[in-house]
Amino acid sequence: MIEMEDLKRGVKKYATPLYVYDLDAVEETLTAFRLKFWDTADLCFAMKANPFLTGKMEKYVDRIEVCSMGEYRICRVLGIAPEKLLISGVLKQKEDILEILEECGGTCAYTVESLNQFYCLANWCEERCEVVHVYMRLTSGNQFGMDEETLAQVIKESEKFPFLKIRGIHYFSGTQKRSTEKIKKELIHQQHLVRWWGKSGAKKILWIESVWKKYAGISMVTKLPKRLGVKARKKLICLRESVPEYKNLLVAKVTAHAEKGKIVLLDPAYDGDNVGDQIIMESCLSQFPSDLLARELKHVPTHREPTEKEQRELSSAETKILCGTNALSGKMRSYGLWHMNANVGIYKNTILMGVGFDSNSNEFDVYTKLLFRTILSPKHIHSVRDKFSEAMLKNMGIRNVIYTGCPTMWNITPELCSRIPKAKADKVVCTLTDYNRNLIADQALLNILSECYKRVFLWPQGIEDKEYFEQVKLNNNVEIVSEGLEKYDEILKLKSIDYVGTRLHAGIRALTREHRTIIISIDNRAKNISADTGLPIIERGDIMSLLYPKINSEFVTKIQMPIDNINRWKNQIHEF
DSSP states (O other), X not given: OOOHHHXXXXXXXXXXXXXXXXXXXXXXXXXHHHHHHTTTOOOEEEGGGOGGGHHHHTTTOSEEEEOSXXXXXXXXXXXXXXXXXXXXXXXXXXXHHHHHHHHHGGGSEEEEOSHXXXXXXXXXXXXXXXXXXXXXXXXXXXXXXXXXXXXXXXXXXXGGOTTEEEEEEEOOSOSOOOOHHHHHHHHHHHXXXXXXXXXXXXHHHHXXXXXXXXXXXXXXXXXXXXXXXXXXXXXXHHHHHHHHHHHHHHHHHTOOXXXXXXXXEEEXXXXXXXXXXXHHHHHHHHTSOHHHHTTOOEEEESSXXXXXXXXXXXXXXXXXXXXXXXXXXXXXXXXXXXXXXXXXXXXXXXXXXSBOXXXXXXXXXXXXXXXXXXXXXXXXXXXXXXXXXXXXXXXXXXXXXXXXXXXXXXXXXXXXXXXXXXXXXXXXXXXOOTTSOOHHHHHHHHHHHHHHOSEEEEOOOSTTHHHHHTTSOOOTTEEEOOSSHHHHHHHHTSSSEEEEESOHHHHHHHHHTTOOEEEEEOSHXXXXXXXXXXXXXXXXXXXXXXXXXXXXXXXXXXXXXXHHHHHHHHHGGGGO
């Protein structure tokens, strides 16, 4: 609280005009934001709002937004770490981007507001083989960012540049909106349109309104036709680019199979670096009968495109089994964790085994629908890990699909659950997730575990988890253990040990080893599985309020698996 006497002394010393900032008030405001949004959003300070506060704001926020080279150089003089910087601005020139890249590389994050900016960043990544994280700027009809068609083109083009990682989309509805009432009015208007006309109709009406607002008067005749012509040209280009993909689907429909009885396993763990996929694959193999395993089944990876030899294996196999992972999406042309060859005919007659969708979005495009209806076996039963995935495929017209749960959970029976302790153990093993970081939440998790347990083991499931561990503060009773599934299994052999962590399959493995488990849900996978099976989870946003009492109370583990569906899927294996 700034007192009048302080202001008088300041004026006397520095004269006027004098700018005085109450940093205590700033901290209180930011703390209030953290408490409201800390699990859903990071805080970013736009230094153009007040460059004088940049040095002080660094410790309060997650990012400093830099919109000019002048602002960038101020940050360098202040010694602000590059990983704190978000390099933004529609006027970023190539030479500016390259200068920042040479000094900071991929430690900064960057916005992409044009095709030129995209190719500048992408080419640098390709040349240096260095990862750079970017946010795609979507315009709201103003001069900032790219339109939807350009952004979609950029996302598709980004597949050619594996070192360029898209972290999200940067968007806001407009500038100079000083009144919350105006924003509230816009939101109410949108909701009203959606209620009356549905999402699709509302989108069209809002587009017409934005066009009328932007091109009213003479510009409706002079500028709008040119704009519509540009959009039409882009759509024709996109259509032309998609022709080969649809052609491949047509070719796939007449693709024949060579060797009757030959089976290839589409393996998420093969050439992968996530131990969670190893857990999935190990569980899948354990469900196959011994006579099938005796055939020395060929494995082809899903996390990279197949080699020429692997393509031949796929094309000659009568049956392919996609082994449980989140490999599917509603937009397989532009996004999917299943990296398929362009010749999709080699995947024909694929059978799903506990597979799931990578997103909770219930939207899908025409290509994805045709792709799944082409390559998924029409005569075998497909198994998916949750009811959401089942509904998605059925909405695409694929009716021979059943919900079985994840194969990692197929051996969890009521008898096994009855042997899982109800009360807290002395020790706990924990995991954090490098690709879904939240320092505040993860730090809170570790602090609670340190308080509740005598010993805390921190196990790195992913390849970059250990590097992430260096960013959190570890209490004296926290021990980082070595990588690898064998080391994790050794930890699970200890008596009186619980599991609490953000890694789904590490938690499920602990359950199968009869350990009390609480999984911290950070995405749709754990949430959907919990809704279907009763898997014990706590949402990341509820750590502060629910985790401590959950750990210190007794609870019964009740997992309900669809045993009949699991057996139904497994029984068909004997036909292969």
